[in-house]
Amino acid sequence: xxxxxxSIDARHVKKRFGTTQxxxxxxxxxxxxxxxxxxxxxxxxxxxxxxxLMGLLRPDEGSITFTKNKIPVPFSSIRPTxxxxxxxxxxxxxxxxxxxxxxxxxxYQIPKNLYxxxxxxxxxxxxxxxFADRSASQLSGGMYKKLGLMCALLQSPTILLLDEPTNGVxxxxxxxxxxxxxxxxxxxxxxxxxxxxxxxAERCGHVHLLDEGAILAHGEPRALLEKEQVKNFDxxxxxxxxxxxxx
Amino acid sequence: xxxxxxVTRTLSMAKKEVRHILQDPFTLAVALxxxxxxxxxxxxxxxxNVKNIRLLAVDSDHSRASxxxxxxxxxxxxxxxxxxPSSGQIVHLLDEEKAKAVxMIEPGFGKDWARNRTAKAQVILDGADNSIxxxxxxxxxxxxxxxxxxLSGEEFRQTITLKTRFLYNPELNSQWFVIPGLTVxxxxxxxxxxxxxxxxxxWENGSMELLLSTPVRPLExxxxxxxxxxxxxxxxxxxxxxxARGLFQVPFKGNHLLYLVACALFLGTTLAQGLVISVVxxxxxxxxxxxxxxxxxxxxxxxxxxxxxxxxxxxxxxxxSILPAKWFMVIIRGIFxxxxxxxxxxxxxxxxxxxxxVLIFIAAKSFKKDLEP
Numbered sequence: 001x002x003x004x005x006x007s008i009d010a011r012h013v014k015k016r017f018g019t020t021q022x023x024x025x026x027x028x029x030x031x032x033x034x035x036x037x038x039x040x041x042x043x044x045x046x047x048x049x050x051x052x053l054m055g056l057l058r059p060d061e062g063s064i065t066f067t068k069n070k071i072p073v074p075f076s077s078i079r080p081t082x083x084x085x086x087x088x089x090x091x092x093x094x095x096x097x098x099x100x101x102x103x104x105x106x107x108y109q110i111p112k113n114l115y116x117x118x119x120x121x122x123x124x125x126x127x128x129x130x131f132a133d134r135s136a137s138q139l140s141g142g143m144y145k146k147l148g149l150m151c152a153l154l155q156s157p158t159i160l161l162l163d164e165p166t167n168g169v170x171x172x173x174x175x176x177x178x179x180x181x182x183x184x185x186x187x188x189x190x191x192x193x194x195x196x197x198x199x200x201a202e203r204c205g206h207v208h209l210l211d212e213g214a215i216l217a218h219g220e221p222r223a224l225l226e227k228e229q230v231k232n233f234d235x236x237x238x239x240x241x242x243x244x245x246x247x
Numbered sequence: 248x249x250x251x252x253x254v255t256r257t258l259s260m261a262k263k264e265v266r267h268i269l270q271d272p273f274t275l276a277v278a279l280x281x282x283x284x285x286x287x288x289x290x291x292x293x294x295x296n297v298k299n300i301r302l303l304a305v306d307s308d309h310s311r312a313s314x315x316x317x318x319x320x321x322x323x324x325x326x327x328x329x330x331x332p333s334s335g336q337i338v339h340l341l342d343e344e345k346a347k348a349v350x351m352i353e354p355g356f357g358k359d360w361a362r363n364r365t366a367k368a369q370v371i372l373d374g375a376d377n378s379i380x381x382x383x384x385x386x387x388x389x390x391x392x393x394x395x396x397x398l399s400g401e402e403f404r405q406t407i408t409l410k411t412r413f414l415y416n417p418e419l420n421s422q423w424f425v426i427p428g429l430t431v432x433x434x435x436x437x438x439x440x441x442x443x444x445x446x447x448x449x450w451e452n453g454s455m456e457l458l459l460s461t462p463v464r465p466l467e468x469x470x471x472x473x474x475x476x477x478x479x480x481x482x483x484x485x486x487x488x489x490x491a492r493g494l495f496q497v498p499f500k501g502n503h504l505l506y507l508v509a510c511a512l513f514l515g516t517t518l519a520q521g522l523v524i525s526v527v528x529x530x531x532x533x534x535x536x537x538x539x540x541x542x543x544x545x546x547x548x549x550x551x552x553x554x555x556x557x558x559x560x561x562x563x564x565x566x567x568s569i570l571p572a573k574w575f576m577v578i579i580r581g582i583f584x585x586x587x588x589x590x591x592x593x594x595x596x597x598x599x600x601x602x603x604x605v606l607i608f609i610a611a612k613s614f615k616k617d618l619e620p
Contacts, residue, residue, distance in 0.1 A: 017620060054460055056618040084460035090453040094270040095263070106259030107461045151457075 004069050005032040006078070006158055006190050008053055013062035015048055015213075022048040024213040026062070030192050032158070035185050037204030037221075038194035041237060045213040046194035047087055050163050053192070054084045083157035085148045087164045087194075093137035097128060097147050100136065101154060108155040115154075122150045125180060142173025149180065160184065162193040166200065178203050198233035209233070211240065256463045260471020264445065268475060277441060282433045282483045286490050289425050297382040302326040303337060303346040310357025312398055316368060319394045320350065325386050341373050348372050348383055360398060415500075415584045423498075426491040427583035428552045430510065431576050432543075433483045435517055435550075439542030440535065441476050442521025447534040450525075456618060465616045473518050480517075484510045491583070500586030509582065512599055513575040517542070519606035520571075526613045546572040571606075574599040 008030045015023040022045050030036045038046050051057045053064060055075060066078045091100060101122075105115045123129045126146040131139065139147060145165050152160060162181075166174045178200070185191060185205075193204070201207050201221055208218040217224060221233075230236045268274045302320060306313050320326045329346070331337060337349045349371040360366040370387060372380045449455040449472075458468060484507075491497040499506075520542065528534040548554060549563065550572035556564055567573040574595040581587035581595075589596065 051456075051618055056456065056459055058617070058619065080462050082460070084457070086453060086456045086460075088453040088456070090457040092263070092267070092452065092454060095266060099263075099266060103259055103263050104461070106262070107256055107458075107463050109253065109255055109462075148457075 435546030
């Protein structure tokens with residue numbers, strides 16, 4: 001399938017829940033072929049932004065535009081090829097890995113032979129082959145996330161939104177997870193991953209730093225660190241917090 | 248807006264739901280155990296037909312006439328007679344629940360009878376249990392007539408006879424009355440409770456967020472998730488019907504198709520009600536509470552299942568009109584016992600239909616298609 005380059009363009013996106021201004025004024029562009037990172041502490045607005053991009057929330061103000069070959073296309077035409085992996089646990093504890101895959105096969109209406117191929121491939125790269133019959137509630141944290149990723153990848157999406165997929169996962173599983181993402185990137189899809197682990201920022205191709213509902217800076221991680229004159233992203237956010245507190 | 252509905256996706260929702268049901272002991276227990284439990288409970292344990300009432304007899308007369316009077320009580324099979332030790336202990340024995348009623352035959356009963364004077368005997372009832380006391384009272388007039396006949400040894404000449412004949416349930420068998428009504432209670436509980444739980448579970452589990460990000464449409468989620476419960480509900484209808492006919496020998500006088508239509512109509516309203524609850528609650532614990540309050544209590548207490556609506560306070564008579572259970576109860580009993588047709592039951596059918604449409608509309612309107620709070 002020749003995949004055409006896609007982009008998501010968020011302009012002046014604002015979203016408020018009650019008295020909380022979750023997104024203040026978000027401007028960001030995400031493109032195919034780049035591993036985008038959305039970096040920020042808990043409560044920065046990462047989940048709200050991803051849900052808004054996914055169409056699960058409506059922005060109060062601002063716009064989100066999808067383009068294919070730089071030509072704007074309606075969201076409804078892109079949405080079926082978008083995959084999303086929520087931050088909170090969202091799989092069925094009583095269903096096994098196989099049952100999850102079967103369920104999502106039917107939801108995405110994937111043809112049988114394509115599914116068999118895809119299933120084998122995904123179980124192989126996630127190394128979950130021998131756990132296919134284990135129920136989701138009995139998977140380790142890392143395996144659970146990988147099963148979530150498999151469900152999202154089953155349909156070969158063109159856009160993949162991952163909300164803190166490595167949260168609560170041990171370092172080795174995290175490394176495996178990132179290796180998986182690099183392999184996916186080679187298939188020319190748009191990947192946007194959010195994380196509160198600052199060390200993971202440097203694994204991305206392009207990062208947006210988000211705090212208190214606003215984008216503070218964005219760019220290629222190394223260049224961004226040089227520009228901000230900090231050693232790493234931990235320091236960036238800590239300095240900022242201190243400044244805010246008047247230290 | 249294009250109408251996009253996929254049978255495959257709907258079926259996959261349904262298939263997944265069946266897997267959940269099979270792996271969840273609580274759902275299985277409610278779906279299979281509840282109808283059977285209620286059938287046993289209301290069919291065998293709770294019997295409104297009062298028989299073998301413990302009656303203490305204090306015979307202070309010891310005449311032939313007094314013994315004959317006691318025989319009449321005994322042979323009616325409604326009473327079980329025991330001789331009282333002494334008249335002083337009667338109240339005590341009633342208090343201890345050793346007896347439900349006392350028959351006092353005064354000295355001189357036999358003499359009065361022989362002299363053609365009014366022979367007096369007294370029955371003391373335990374009014375604390377007013378349902379049994381009321382039943383005993385209705386038996387007494389029959390006993391009196393039978394006693395007159397027995398003591399005089401001839402047919403007592405009555406100038407005016409009031410003969411009461413009960414239509415549709417000549418023996419006033421309470422099982423005939425209760426078992427068809429169980430359809431209302433069982434459908435009410437199963438479909439409201441299970442439906443409320445099933446969608447609330449998706450929210451509580453976090454899986455609704457994932458589902459809403461897939462191509463599956465909200466209508467497909469609803470229909471797919473409800474389909475197994477529609478089948479369970481219809482299964483319950485058939486179970487109650489078979490139990491009523493087979494085990495309890497309740498006659499079915501009406502039209503089976505009309506009966507099924509009524510059940511489907513009621514099932515529709517209860518499923519919609521369950522959906523509304525799940526949308527409002529989004530948590531299983533809260534959904535159970537709401538389902539019990541708005542589903543189980545009305546169908547048990549306010550539908551006329553046990554307590555007649557006619558004898559409720561005026562407010563409740565009007566209030567119960569918005570409850571689908573009340574109308575369905577009228578329809579079910581009408582079709583089952585009286586063989587009533589659609590024309591006889593047009594008011595309850597129209598009322599049920601209106602409630603059905605309103606509830607489905609509310610359910611469709613309130614079902615969330617995104618994660619907006």
